[in-house]
Amino acid sequence: MLTRRGCMVALAAAVFLAVTAPSAQADGGGGVTCPPDLPACVVVVTGPGSPGTGGTGPTDPPGTRVCKVPSTGAVTPCYDPTFGWWSNVDGCYFMAVEPPPPPTDPAWNGHYPNGRVYQTTCLGGPGVGGGWVWLANNPDGYGGVAASPATLAQRAVDLMRLTGPDIGTAPTAGKTGLVGLPVWLWTVVSASTWGPTSATASVPGVSVTARAKATRIVWDMGDGHSVTCTSPGTPYTTAQGDALSPTCGHVYAASSAAQPNHAYTVTATTTWSVTWTGGGQSGALTVTRTSSTQVRIGELQVLVS
């Protein structure tokens, strides 16, 4: 069931990607488009100015928000009583799901009861594929309120897809190390695990760029000790023998035999320093991302005569 569901989600994403691009092109000046819920593709001959479509809604006074599909630039109403509020950042309409999904629903992404789950209806944009989406705060334009630079900065952080360390250890997970011998700790360095990286979130008239770099990793070793490293660490090679890591490591004083699964669970938390500028403002944020692995440590049995 899980596999099938995963497959369906993947297919949904694939179908969405497959149909979004052609329909986007069709918006500009005609062509074949394949909406996800039709059994067949259709030929679109009308342009963005076709009657009864586009334009700001009849209730929008002049000078208010302009709503556009990010991929095509086509103007779309900012509010629809069925679909909700348009977000220029995401290219989707958002409507809070009422009643909210049950706490165990995967749509909460583990955040229940914080934030809200929104029904999205998307016309092509970054990051959102349509369906139930959890957000900590209302998206751009929700309730007629355009995104503030600080909100855009938060979305820019989301777009960077920062992760916890891509953990490397010596001994590697699955092998057994020894009490009293050095354990090496590092993360494979990439834009999403150590940075630097950046992303921009924008709405018409306001664009916010966020830049992130990791400043430290706190390694909770699972034995009551934690190690703070201000570098990504040094990958171990066999040439290093029993040497201590020059940058980031730990020595266990006891075997992991008494631990669950006979292994220490190592939890590594990266602290990211984020700065952002845009919309005439700037600011700084700190975000953390965590990942974990397991390390087995055995006792060296020495016979002394």
Added chain:
Amino acid sequence: MHSNPRSLVRAIAVVTVVAALTTACSSATTPPTQSPAASTTPPTPSTTAPSPSPTAEAATAALASYSSYWTAKVASFADPASKPDPKLASYAIDKALAEAQSTLLVLRRAGIAMQGEPGHSAQATAVKLGDPSTVTIEDCLDSTKWTPVYVATGKSALAPGQATHVIVDSLATVYNGRWVIRESITHKDRPC
């Protein structure tokens, strides 16, 4: 040069349709009367009304909601310039609702409406009871009498060279006390 793979696909499709028809449960308007393939309860040949298993009841309820979902979708796509049928949001959630609504917006912008009604041969292929309960539904959608036309001219908007019968895979679940369709994928590339 496509003849070999194509005939193989056709052969598989025929087998699928036959399998679907022999255990078919539902059409757009007829509620299912048969236990689904996944049911563990064999049909009872007695004259007293059999009490269906929880699995069969879930499949029946999910297929009824699937039928309601399609009725609302067909009504909504028939007049994309107007508000969608309110029952669409009652019987579809999450990705299924998102895709129905985004399709509606594409139709609205393009000035295209779907005329007529599709045919169905939906069956429940898997039932899971628990938290959450789910029913997997496979349908062979017949779109020979459900076609896109330009609202302004009444002429067909159908792109040429496409299958008229395609597989639709859906996932039903329980939300707000009723069976709803959570995901529904129309496989334009999988004829049946």
